[in-house]
Amino acid sequence: MSSKVMTMAQAVGEFVRDGDTVVIEGFTHLICFAAGHEIIRQKKRDLVACRLTPDLIYDQMVAAGCVRKLVFSWAGNPGVGSLFGLRRAVEEGIPRKVEIEEYSHFGMVARFMAGASHLPFMHLKTFEGSDLPRKNKNIKFIRCPYTGKRYATVPALNPDVAIIHVQRADEEGNAQIWGLMGVQREAAFASKKVVIVAEELVPREVVRADPNRTLIPGLIVEAVVIEPFAAHPSYALGYYDRDNDFYVEWAKVSKEKAGMEKYLAEWVDGLSGRAEYREKLGAEYLKKLEADNRPSGSVNYGF
Amino acid sequence: MSSKVMTMAQAVGEFVRDGDTVVIEGFTHLICFAAGHEIIRQKKRDLVACRLTPDLIYDQMVAAGCVRKLVFSWAGNPGVGSLFGLRRAVEEGIPRKVEIEEYSHFGMVARFMAGASHLPFMHLKTFEGSDLPRKNKNIKFIRCPYTGKRYATVPALNPDVAIIHVQRADEEGNAQIWGLMGVQREAAFASKKVVIVAEELVPREVVRADPNRTLIPGLIVEAVVIEPFAAHPSYALGYYDRDNDFYVEWAKVSKEKAGMEKYLAEWVDGLSGRAEYREKLGAEYLKKLEADNRPSGSVNYGF
């Protein structure tokens, strides 16, 4: 078995092209900030950036001018408020106009389901009575062939590349997740290429000892990046906590264009990669976020 | 929290009514033979019995005259050959004519998905070019509102009751499975009532220590039956192996009507329940099937 392990710079360099439809998923949990920073650093342009919740990392990518269009269902700083980088782009066209294509969470989930299932659409009960279908012509309606009832449909979403953060993976990209799973599996199966970013590289035997935890099989994976703390200020359950203070602070940091630019210069473009980022945060800071120990217990796969 | 734990006799007595649409799921793994035996013992009648793979237990239920109609996708003795009880019913009307409604596996999976999702139908790419839609008018076709392409549809399956075997559950019915999962989750969510049969009752803390293993939440569960070895000759990973010899032997036992009747008299109607069944099999027999130890290892849920 040949290893797919490479650096983040290699993975983003090789698998994210200008103009690509890109998804960095992760619902609060396992959001790969390190990948977003590398995309900014490599000055990728004209991306169609998809995600249920354009979080701080998409705010930064938009502010850095990487994004042409945003496909999403909830664009905010969770529990805090606005994403100011994104608002500047949408409301004022700074640094460039960003087109938006908007669904609800269920709509985006269904788009990824359809994409992963190689179906051109999925139907679901939502959107009626809402103004969303008026503003998004990709939302259509069909009738059930059995009951005649009306259901909304969304088109499949099949990104060019998915960057999926996980807790652990082997060198072929068999990737395991526990805690919140979001739509990591569906985003991966829906995408043409998958880059796995893992907190930890584990031997194949660790994966095989608990195959029910493998959410994404190596056979759909192009590259494996091993990068501890790659999700900060998001989190990786069992590795480090969510940096809630960072999310609260972000409102101040990003509120003005200048603050945002200063942050990007200092924390993204000014650093070579996640190793320097960890160093800059400092051992003490990281230590504070370190996970405590809550073992799952073991089950028996014997027969 | 009030306990839902009861005996198999109580659970089947209370939750399976004559004429019900019933599903005892489990794809090779975790097939609840004990529930099927209790259904036979309580002489339930006119059941619409659903399952992807009507296995030996449905063969017995059909032979015992419990079943009016069978909804399925593969009716055989896996790796061995025919189900003779079922064939006698379908080919000769013994002991009664059994109606059949037939899909493919994917078709049945999609029916349970739709049922669990409270959608009246699911679409999928299969059935075209096959004679199945000619013989099953529930299979229809729709056109994709985006591409104009044709997809098959199947109607939702929403059984009256699902009996779902699992490895372990707490007394509220929060149920955990590892190894093959089949469509246990979808069958449970699709059904109006759910009976969980578990090899082992565990404290709530065991469930909470590893919530990603919980396939079925107690909030959809009516009854919890704790019954070790309730899946024999099927198996429960980590508890006991599949009794392959039994499956091979079954061809001989069931080939003639008399053999089938003798088996039912001796092993079902002649016993009060699973405790006596275990006793009759004998400690030595059970010992041979006992699982060896292949620990999954533990993960950290700390933050």
Next chain:
Amino acid sequence: MGFKMAEYTPSEMMVVRAARELKNREVVFVGIGLPNVACNLARRLHAPELVLIYESGAVGCVPDRLPLSIGDPCLATDSISVCSMVEVFNYYLQGGLIDIGFLGGAQVDRFGNINSTVIGDYDRPKVRLPGSGGACEIAIHAKKVIMVLKQSPKSFPERIDFITSPGFIDQVNSRRKFGFPGKGPSLIITDFGVYGFNKNTYEMILREMYPGVAVKDVKANIGWDVKVSRPPKTTVPPTDEELRIIRQDLDPGRIHLR
């Protein structure tokens, strides 16, 4: 203890009122912010077996800190079940298992329709808001919807700029035409009082006011001539116990209840 219990903020009153609405064993789809606090307050008081479900896929959560986000690790750890968002939206929400959905928003109209998308024109927004998230489908599927938001003429205008999540839609309750499984909005809890809906006109109607609030205060802070129950009840103020739990345990940093 350092606080004077008799005093409380309008946010605290809102949370307490919302918490009282929750019955033990109900299944609640929880949003961020005040609803989060309300659910956790109810869980510590009269509804210890309230089942909390978050759209992040955590079911039966027992958060040991107040989650800032609906994907906080404390929601997964020690929960009853964690599933993917495919399952939480298809099997739990669309599957009809949610008794109560909590929703907030920037604007609500008289029929309980919610705007959390945009102020101004969609294509040339004055303020771009976060958007639906799961709100649109929660509004459609939850058996009952409770809204929690602060009241002003801006947040309760005559017409909202965008319907993100349908309430009753209009005066004939078009929910029925669309065949929505959920019954629609049941309560709106603001910082002035509590509204229900008229069974015939599907319009908001003031049912309760907080101690010290007058009808004219309410009317001055809403964008139309709102109907009032005669007479509106006065809401029982927060008890010392309720305030103690909120201030000591749930939001000691006062992030949510400034």
Next chain:
Amino acid sequence: MGFKMAEYTPSEMMVVRAARELKNREVVFVGIGLPNVACNLARRLHAPELVLIYESGAVGCVPDRLPLSIGDPCLATDSISVCSMVEVFNYYLQGGLIDIGFLGGAQVDRFGNINSTVIGDYDRPKVRLPGSGGACEIAIHAKKVIMVLKQSPKSFPERIDFITSPGFIDQVNSRRKFGFPGKGPSLIITDFGVYGFNKNTYEMILREMYPGVAVKDVKANIGWDVKVSRPPKTTVPPTDEELRIIRQDLDPGRIHLR
């Protein structure tokens, strides 16, 4: 070692021939019986990284015994991933990840259509067979389909009684009309030899015969005047190594290869 290696059964030849068709790293959707043995033989020889997927939801299996059923515990334990059948059918099979689907059946016609449903009339069956299982969708989605079944005039009739799983359907290859993602049947391996399909007529054509088999034997055991490549190749007989692995490791009880 007790066996005389030069002798082998037709079943062994079939399994060996099928195994040789599998390339390392291909993703194979495995059925019960002979295909199971063939995949595991290939894995021990030239294709150690063959990815075995079973419709039961086990992916990347390394069975340490020959599974009697496609849901045997040895398939889950030590596999790379176990998922629900929702995922295996939607994301793997319909998702287009399967390189090779193995199928058997009771009857096959000249266009590679398979019957595993019924002999005689559907509503008044002479013999009721198990039905499709996953075969119908495997036939539609797998990039390539390999069929393995014993040959007789009954199993290869002029017309089959029921199409369970579509091959090329007819002489114009109606797969294209239906927009099937998979290319359709590529090989049929019987106990006499190996068939391919004509690129224009989509009809079975004999490409290889096993050592000692004559064209007249083949023709006597098929329900129509089958086309024959000129000249058909002679299949390389099983090697000692292949036979040793089958007999010692894979099927010592000779359950599958009587």
